Amino acid sequence: MDSGAIRRRLGTGLALLIASGLLAVAAPGEAQAAGTSCPGRKVRTVPFSTGSVQVYRSGGTVCAFTLAKNPGRKRTMAVSVQARGHRPVPYSGKHKRKTLTVSVYAGHRCVKVTGRVGGGSGASGWILC
Structure with missing residues (x-):
């Protein structure tokens, strides 16, 4: 193989690598398993x-996380988001300040969110209808 062919193959491989990286960054919210913050604008706070x-919304995607009132020691925290007509998408774990995020594609459906920190919990009922 001559050096021109090697450069073309390296260039093609580099272009594919860059394109796949850009697609991963631009992936929609429901493709992101769990993150540390929600995209979009804040639409509701459910206190307990x-x-x-x-609760955040970006297009048809609804994202939520639970935030402790008094952060400190690790304790069991949970969050769940449910689009009307679908099963809830839950997350729970031990955290000091906040849970990881849960995102669902709800489209124009109502959603219900629930959260728990230690012994206290709260639920929204159907919102964003």
């Missing part, structure tokens, strides 16, 4: 005795 659930 030990914390709150923060």
Whole structure:
């Protein structure tokens, strides 16, 4: 193989690598398993005795996480988002301040969010209808 062919193959491989990286960054919200923050704008806060659930919306995607009122020691925290007509998408784990995010594609459906920090919990009922 001559050096021109090697350069063309390296250039093609580099272009494919860059394109796949850009696609991964531009992936829609429902493709992101769990992250540390939600895209879009904040649309609701559901308060309860030990914390709150923060709800964000970007297009048809609804994202939520639970935030502790008094961060400190690790304790069990949970968040769940359910689009009407579908099963809830839950997350729970031990955290100090906030849970990882849960995102669902709801389109124009109503959603229900729930959250729990330690012994306190809260639920929204059907919102964003």
